[in-house]
Amino acid sequence: MTHGMIFWDVDTQFDFMEPAGSLFVKGAPAIVENLRALFRYARDHRIPIISSADTHVEDDPEFRAFPRHCVKGSPGQQRLPVTLAEDHVVVENKKEGPELEKKIQGRPQVIVEKQAIDVFTNPNIDEVLKHYPKDVALFGVATEHCVRATALGLRRRGFRVRLVTDAIAAVDEQQGRNSIREMEEAGCELVTTREVTSR
Numbered sequence: 001m002t003h004g005m006i007f008w009d010v011d012t013q014f015d016f017m018e019p020a021g022s023l024f025v026k027g028a029p030a031i032v033e034n035l036r037a038l039f040r041y042a043r044d045h046r047i048p049i050i051s052s053a054d055t056h057v058e059d060d061p062e063f064r065a066f067p068r069h070c071v072k073g074s075p076g077q078q079r080l081p082v083t084l085a086e087d088h089v090v091v092e093n094k095k096e097g098p099e100l101e102k103k104i105q106g107r108p109q110v111i112v113e114k115q116a117i118d119v120f121t122n123p124n125i126d127e128v129l130k131h132y133p134k135d136v137a138l139f140g141v142a143t144e145h146c147v148r149a150t151a152l153g154l155r156r157r158g159f160r161v162r163l164v165t166d167a168i169a170a171v172d173e174q175q176g177r178n179s180i181r182e183m184e185e186a187g188c189e190l191v192t193t194r195e196v197t198s199r
């Protein structure tokens with residue numbers, strides 16, 4: 001790949017993004033226009049997008065801590081139309097073989113499924129990441145849960161992480177602010193959608 005960076009879009013799915021969703025993140029509708037701008041920019045500049053997708057089974061253990069959400073195949077599990085590229089590919093949360101490289105090669109969007117807050121629980125994630133620059137612009141929901149886990153996991157792996165602060169939303173404002181500070185202390189840079197899309 002020739003471009004210097006990738007975009008990383010966290011869990012922009014109906015159950016989190018839409019008021020009718022079962023785990024609605026209050027600030028989510030306010031970031032949709034920025035998500036649209038980021039996806040458009042990625043498409044126009046051929047920047048690969050990695051997207052995580054919460055993908056639960058019925059009676060998932062996580063539903064003891066959170067309301068039922070993002071059950072695989074349900075409407076709530078779908079991405080917003082603006083965060084779904086036409087030629088995307090899905091990497092399930094089970095170990096893939098050597099065909100993985102071919103499967104993701106040249107795709108504008110690789111959707112990595114997960115059943116936990118931390119996307120790095122998907123056994124394919126490090127294999128996927130081998131094929132991209134170690135420079136990520138990160139956005140999505142929710143700031144203090146899955147965005148935080150992604151940012152810290154990427155930093156631990158030595159990635160440059162630019163957190164797009166006007167394209168993330170928190171469940172709890174205060175916890176969101178605390179998490180942004182924690183991500184900053186872990187070496188993440190804070191940027192805006194305009195900064196990322198005006199290079």
Ligand SMILES: [Zn+2]
Nearest residue numbers: 054062115116
């Ligand atoms: Zn979940």
